[in-house]
Amino acid sequence: MATRSSAAASLADLPRPHERHTPAQLRERIDALGETPDACVVCGADELRKLLFRDGKWFWMCKACEFVWVHDIYPEFVDLSPDTPPPAFKQAPGAKDRADFEQTLRRIESVRQRNRLLELGCASGLFMQAAREAGWQPTGIEIEPQVAQATRDQRGLDVRTGEIFDAHLEDGEFDVVYSNEVIEHVVEPLALMREVHRVLRPGGMALMRTGNARSWVARLRGADWNYYRFAPANHIRYWSPRAGRALAKSCGLELVAAPTRGFAFRESREVRGRWYRPLLTLAQAPLSPLAGWVGAGHRMTLILRRPHGD
Numbered sequence: 177m178a179t180r181s182s183a184a185a186s187l188a189d190l191p192r193p194h195e196r197h198t199p200a201q202l203r204e205r206i207d208a209l210g211e212t213p214d215a216c217v218v219c220g221a222d223e224l225r226k227l228l229f230r231d232g233k234w235f236w237m238c239k240a241c242e243f244v245w246v247h248d249i250y251p252e253f254v255d256l257s258p259d260t261p262p263p264a265f266k267q268a269p270g271a272k273d274r275a276d277f278e279q280t281l282r283r284i285e286s287v288r289q290r291n292r293l294l295e296l297g298c299a300s301g302l303f304m305q306a307a308r309e310a311g312w313q314p315t316g317i318e319i320e321p322q323v324a325q326a327t328r329d330q331r332g333l334d335v336r337t338g339e340i341f342d343a344h345l346e347d348g349e350f351d352v353v354y355s356n357e358v359i360e361h362v363v364e365p366l367a368l369m370r371e372v373h374r375v376l377r378p379g380g381m382a383l384m385r386t387g388n389a390r391s392w393v394a395r396l397r398g399a400d401w402n403y404y405r406f407a408p409a410n411h412i413r414y415w416s417p418r419a420g421r422a423l424a425k426s427c428g429l430e431l432v433a434a435p436t437r438g439f440a441f442r443e444s445r446e447v448r449g450r451w452y453r454p455l456l457t458l459a460q461a462p463l464s465p466l467a468g469w470v471g472a473g474h475r476m477t478l479i480l481r482r483p484h485g486d
């Protein structure tokens with residue numbers, strides 16, 4: 177097994193998504209990465225295979241840790257137009273969101289000591305607001321400057337613009353780091369999670385929510401799985417319980433659990449208006465808890481902890 181190699185090292189030199197580059201500059205950087213990766217971005221192993229081809233890209237899988245990723249990520253990964261409006265986010269939580277927030281807040285209650293919570297990719301701040309109502313003192317990080325500004329202005333929340341590296345956070349400042357649908361977008365997941373390790377207090381907990389590339393749905397649908405969206409969704413990193421364990425090991429955290437849930441061979445929005453939609457919903461319903469029971473649901477939360485005494 178090789179240690180982190182030149183491919184992983186050169187990833188660090190790539191521009192971050194919010195840095196603007198010309199197509200020619202980006203092309204140059206892609207060419208420098210080479211056509212194929214030499215090592216896994218997460219565990220450093222060098223036995224890799226091409227898992228599938230979609231959107232004009234090869235999706236690679238590490239044979240050791242099952243991490244799946246797109247190697248040739250530019251230029252599509254970055255938005256080249258400075259005029260593109262920022263994504264629209266929900267301004268009020270629905271009943272499902274509220275139930276979901278409550279469940280997460282119950283889960284993190286046992287680690288509350290310093291009362292500090294960090295959300296990566298906080299968008300319009302709905303979860304932060306729920307956390308504040310539960311007595312937490314939350315800080316958010318948001319890469320889209322206009323979204324960050326709007327969330328600060330409209331909700332009076334502490335939102336810092338950019339990435340975690342730009343946020344001037346102190347060592348061991350937080351009891352909890354939370355992110356929902358973020359780690360599938362991150363160019364350098366190890367760098368991010370080492371920073372998460374640094375800002376968590378010993379015994380603090382990170383909850384990273386994402387898709388499960390080893391779920392029943394992902395395996396059944398293959399390249400057609402709706403989460404494998406390089407463009408336009410900018411998903412480039414695909415996790416699983418096993419890849420989560422490798423990630424934890426590589427950044428000094430412990431994987432406490434990786435609960436999964438959900439089985440939807442077709443998401444309801446994919447079959448909107450089709451006559452068989454109610455039948456599909458009915459047929460899928462009992463499979464969802466079963467998939468979660470055996471760790472093969474398609475939605476996953478990596479629950480990580482900074483070791484006590486670390």
Ligand SMILES: [Zn+2]
Nearest residue numbers: 216219238241
């Ligand atoms: Zn690996």
